[in-house]
Amino acid sequence: MTQQRGTGDRAPLSRQRILRAAVALADGTGAEAFSMRRLAQELGVVPMALYKHVANKEELLDGMVDLVVGDIAPPAPGAPWKTAVREQVLSARRVLLHHRWAARVIESRTAPTPAVLGHLDSVIGTFRDGGLSADLTHHAMHALGSRLLGFSRELFTNGEAGQGPAAPGSDKPDSTQPVSLAHESADPGRAARMAEAYPRVAEIAAAAAHDPDSAVGGCDDQFEFEFALDLLLDGIERLHGKGWTSAGTTP
Secondary structure (H helix, E strand, C coil), X not given: CCCCCCCCXXXXXXXXXXXHHHHHHHHHHCCCCCCHHHHHHHHCCCHHHHCCCCCCHHHHHHHHHHHHHCCCCCCCCCCCHHHHXXXXXXXXXXXXXXXXXXXXXXXHCCCCCHHHHHHHHHHHHHHHHCCCCHHHHHHHHHHHHXXXXXXXXXXXXXXXXXXXXXXXXXCCCCXXXXXXXXXXXXXXXXXXXXXXXXXXXXXXXXXXXXXXXXXXXXXXXXXXXXXXXXXXXXXXXXXXXXCCCCCCCCC
16 A cells, blocks of 8 residues: 555544644634645645545534534533533633634534534533523523624624624734724824714723723723623523513513
């Protein structure tokens, strides 16, 4: 049998080895620079060798998502439902911040991958085992949205061009998105005009604690993420306590 080019004594090519190498490559280059050809070069094989293990790039991306989402911690046994959900969501955020390309790829999928479905099923189970009705759980999942996977989409932030607002760690500004007053210091005249025209926006921008690496209008991304998460979970807890249903009646 002819040895694969460049593999030497390394482990034979397999789906798992390809996926691990793909995730590592995307971590280093971002999703935009990722390609099957470049992955093959990293693995020391010809591109066609990859297609014996993954049908196409979309299947590869699905597998990469599942590898990343599989690192999200399961709920803590015996923890109250609100604590357990909060920790699951924050675990998802830690994972997504470690793999900063993953949010964009997750959003690009036409259907949830098995690991994403497994994670969502686990969160639903945490709500239901905590006593929440299927009705309230359904609406809670909608309210939490992409936060369940560790990221959120914000108004008027620096996102990736053509992709909308930023996911965790996005570092490419979108010239089509408005820029908050917090970033207007390079043009004091414009900042003053904006503040005069929109005084309430200026007031809030000035009051915020600014983070130069922020994807959320210069604010502390982690604080804003947890603030919104806690508001949602507190509201869900209050509705659960009242026996809320979407029909507007109590059971």
